Amino acid sequence: MDKRYRTKFSSQYLTIEPSIRLAPFKSNFYLYGGPRLAFNLDKSFVYEQGINPNFPAQTPNPDVTGDFSEVEKTILSMQIGMGYDIPLSSANRKTKFVLSPFVTFQPYFGQNPRANETWNLTTVRAGVALKLGRGKAIENANIIDGEVQFSVNQPENVLVENxxxxxxxxxxxxxxxxxxxxxxxxxxxxxxxxxxxxxxxxxxxxxxxxxxxxxxxxxxxxxxxxxxxxxxxxxxxxxxxxxxxxx
Structure with missing residues (x-):
């Protein structure tokens, strides 16, 4: 690549990722997935024109700035992932902290930033989420000596033919x-x-x-x-x- 010329591309998106969570094994492990809706915020570029090293005394040309054309304003794709919840606080505390490492996969289809070319993206993302929540006491709970008492109503007998x-x-x-x-x-x-x-x-x-x-x-x-x-x-x-x- 000729070092006299360099292009910087800035692409920014605001992404909304609603997802459905599924815990198949009745444990802290979970799977999730759903659509991804992205809105373009920035599509600018900077084209830097250097000088010819054979003529170091020449005046460099000014940078060229602008926006890429045919950039999709909205992108609709999907994602799937998995994670694991690690409780950081005891079960008796009202305020709960949960640490959730996760891995997500975002396939290439639907992730085409420009409409006039075949450029697309495939993303694998890993991270850790810190979740915070606060509970409250259940009203009318029947609690004796720290234990919750449950009552079961006997169902009505159904007469059958003997x-x-x-x-x-x-x-x-x-x-x-x-x-x-x-x-x-x-x-x-x-x-x-x-x-x-x-x-x-x-x-x-x-x-x-x-x-x-x-x-x-x-x-x-x-x-x-x-x-x-x-x-x-x-x-x-x-x-x-x-x-x-x-x-």
């Missing part, structure tokens, strides 16, 4: 209608596909509104007598069954 098991005596009779040899429809008859899924211990009923309805529930079990006997025969294939008819 399932109950009852033991009923089973009458091993099937009653036919007068003058008919067909099994009456009041008995529960299963088709071929339903037989394999039937289990005696699965004959259950919803809890009735009236506890006195035991006799009705007993009749429901009795009307499954054919299916119950069939289930017992499958469980005991060596058993002997004797059919007796009467009128």
């Amino acid at each position: 399932r109950v098991r009852e033991v009923f005596p089973l009458r091993n009779y099937i009653f036919f209608n007068v003058g008919s040899t067909e099994i009456p429809s009041r008995y529960v008859l299963l088709n071929k596909d339903q037989v394999k899924d039937f289990k005696e211990d699965q004959v259950q009923f919803s809890t009735p509104n009236k506890v006195s309805g035991r006799s009705e529930r007993q009749m429901v079990v009795y009307y499954n007598v054919i299916n119950i006997l069939g289930d017992r025969m499958q469980k005991n294939p060596s058993s002997t069954i004797k059919l007796v008819g009467s009128s």
Whole structure:
């Protein structure tokens, strides 16, 4: 570079960086990120023209000052970073001091100072922030001997439909209608596909509104007598069954 000529460029921006903070591990470590909005405050330059060293007696030319053209007035970009909060004061003090070292990364996209060229910036920034805050006593707090007392209101009980098991005596009779040899429809008859899924211990009923309805529930079990006997025969294939008819 020719030392007779030198350019000084001054670029200043006022930056607003709102961010969202996230603490994923429930500790003092945190992540944050958000947009960056920058407003240009200065875009000046100074062009210094030296003298030819071969002619040291010549009068130097005056410096040329001005502003760069096509400089973006506002720049919109983003940033991501991470940090760690280090408490400097005890938990019992009203005034809190926290020291937070951090690292932030500002990628190149969106950071183009001039509109007529491809000049852009990528920034990695590290630093330490000192945070100050002051708390106040919680009104109506129930504190006894330095301990905070909490109370829990019991939630209302929600009624649900219960399932109950009852033991009923089973009458091993099937009653036919007068003058008919067909099994009456009041008995529960299963088709071929339903037989394999039937289990005696699965004959259950919803809890009735009236506890006195035991006799009705007993009749429901009795009307499954054919299916119950069939289930017992499958469980005991060596058993002997004797059919007796009467009128």
